[in-house]
Amino acid sequence: MVDDGAGEGEGEGWLGVDLGTQSVRVLLVTADGTVLGRGSAPLTGRRNGARHEQDPLRWWAALCEASRAALGSAPPGLPVGGLAVCGTSGTVLLTDGSGRPVSPALMYDDARAKTEAARARHAGLAVQDTWALPKALWLLGEYGGSSLRLTHQPDLIVSRLTGEPPPADSSHALKTGYDVEGDRWPAASLAELGVPDGLFPGVVRPGTRLGEVVPAAADATGIPAGTPVLAGMTDGCAAQIASGALRPGAWNSVLGTTLVLKGAARDPVRDPTGVVYNHRAPDGTWLPGGASSVGAGALAAHFPEADPAAMDARAGAFEPSRAIAYPLVSPGERFPFRAPEAVPLVLGDPTGDADLWAALLQGVGFAERLCLDYLHHLGAPLDGPLTFTGGGARSPYWNQLRADILGRPARVPEQTEPALGMAALAAYGVRGAGALADVTARMVRVRTVVDPRPGRTAVFAEPYARLVDALRDRGWLPGPVAAHAHSRLNRDTSAS
Template identity: 55%
Template sequence: MAPSTDNTISAPVWLGLDVGTQSVRCVATDHTGTTVASGSHPLRSVREGRRHEQDPDKWWSALIAACSQTMEGVGARPVRGLALCATSGTILLADDRLEPLTPGLMYDDARAEDEARRAVEAGEELWGRLGYRPQASWALPKLLWLLEHHAAADTGRLLHQADYLTSLLAGRRTAADSSHALKTGYDLDNERWPEDVLAALHVPEAVLPEVVRPGTPIGEVGPEAAELTGIPVGTPIIAGMTDGCASVLGSGTLTVGSWNSVLGTTLVLKGVTDLRVRDPLGVVYSHRAPGGNWLPGGASSVGAGVLSELFAGADLDRLTTLAAERPQSTVVTYPLVSKGERFPFVAAEAHRFTLGEPADDVDAYAAVLRGVAFVERLCFDYLDLLGAPTDGTVTTTGGGARNRYWTRLRATVLDRPISVPRDADPAAGMALLARSHESSLAEAARDLVRDAEVVEPDPAARDVLTEGYLTLVEALHGRGWLPDELATHARKRSAR
């Protein structure tokens, strides 16, 4: 917690809440985007094969703890609004009293393979028009799975992780935002649920929530939640966005052609375009930005989460220091956190593997860092193949962004500078969105004070890392996971 220096200060703050995989975080920021106070509380998951669940009651208790810590630091400052982001595609069924009837099926839970195929077939025309199609980890297939496998389905109502929590804050059911509803099949073009597709999938209309655009007021903090969290009664609740979109706002990625790479448990890449990016494979999908542009991107199944599994109990700072003293090599681990890849290609059978023989734990650690960097480059190659503008700034946020050695490795692999904002995260993005409802996102962003470190590539390591990247591309292609067109495009861009 970072308390304010004077509890008598009357300048207002806005709250941003980020419900991630491993914790709930709350920040209070002033009109410049400076963090006045913050708090967090951990979360725990249950993983079993392709299943990934969390207890929705734990989301709420963690949110209460994080907000209570933050409000201690806010003191007497007035709170003008709050917005909340959560993991994309995470859902549950709850009753009319907001009591959970099912576990929370998390963003990368991929048990609903059969249901995904049904959803693709039922909405073929819709997905073709929208430029993406549901995957097993998306909310719509998981909703079908819940409706088929839970006796409570007859009385249950769909809640995304975000609107479950905003409903508890308000003390009544609130609308879902269209950002979280995208993976449930919401039609962003017509701004409605696709009734014909959902009827064909036997989804009862009563199961679905009302949907509004991000930045729309959806309620006020109620008396019970105020007592638990310390947030004043009547504080406006503003419809938020998914955590990936929130990171775009929090990082200051607001101009067309700019991209933000979130390196947390998994790797999430999102950028800003003036036109929707249409993807025949359906792995890139575009959210609507509050200002009218589009936020295309995708979420990979690789990321820093694999480090806690492969190097449990190890001193990662030590490994980083020792890795930085060694030259780069082509030894690389394809670092899937769980089985199956989602972006920049879809391969349910994809699994972790290592190319080359690490000499020791330092080499093994560096191979994982390279693997994440190589997949990040492959994501940019795919976006370029789709015609998305990628020539703007690249920022990075998330826990992995705090590792400067890793960031320079990534900058070298991408062959471009990477900007690391010193005080930007999804929660900060939601605080900005909460403020924007009083004016506009552009006006709210105008007052922000940005402080970032720019990390440059290492020219001496460029060639060996390019060789390692192409080695991984060939391996992914040879296993039948990477499409021919993307493999060819990656080779061509590397030769330029």
């Protein structure tokens, strides 16, 4: 992505809105990838143990601030072709019939609905404890009443923009139990769980036109009245769109506080354990993936005052580290295996801070490799390009280390904000022709390609195998998955 400012392709601008955990971000971009404006506004929440809430009304106030900042630097008179909104996956609240909040928003990682999740699984629904469906049941118990509607994070913003409560997009509805293959809510299971009729919204495919910006919303946000509003996707899918990893076999590895892998496939990737789940792409293809609890958050937990660049420079002397880590950010693992009892793991004694830092970096790379090995075990296509995004991708050393461990090249795009993915989705939805991958191919620009260094993948094979065995011996990693990982020790992770 080029620097902000005017450039070629300014004939029309596309707005992407990202409702994040810590901020709302808005990006105005042209079809050729020129950024014309950006804006952000902070968000705060309430955390206490398993509880994580936000005030949903603050989302609208932050959007108004961020959108005015993004549009303020655009060329005068620039038409806005459309917009789409992404939110954190699994964040929900209850609203009344007119769309006003009647509960706080339970954020994506609020973990108070474990009992309800167990009930949902007993009813035959493959949900995880922090998914939206268990939270919906929990909210009903706390705030239940008549004429309530379950609302996903972007739905609230869209209702303000268009003046009426919208249908949900199938991407956000997935974790509320929506059957994306059958395009329907699982009525029998929901009835067994006591979900009242009318609680869940209608559902449409991402990229569907939901309405247009009404004058009152235009006055508040600065977005021109009449701007088309398109159904969005979750923030993880938005980041995948922004990475350009949309053709079958392509994968995007998002390394932030935790690690998320999302890929593209012609058919769903079947996983009876529910560890890997599938979003439906706007064009009807599939976006399989999973979210791990391993990630860069472990670095901040161990070294809250560290200079990452300085520590990276020192870590190069420890390849491989004397210690082997599985650096969970918090207890419990979700991908590449489900183990609620899993805890952070360090095998061996590092010689000092630099060695421990190296072990954590390598441990994330090992977890990433195990995720890809597990996807291969399930039959997922892995022969396309791999892209690194997220905050961790800002580290050149870590990018090189990960490519070495995985034994395959990785692309690092110039711009990977989820808001860019929503701008691309808006352009796709309004134009209604071609493939989303073609739209992103014009918008997304690769900054660099990181190739694995000759011979380095073999250096990490033995410590990776030891970690796999340790995870298996603790009962966290299934034996067949461990055996499959061992069978691929001397192959790169794209090999069939």
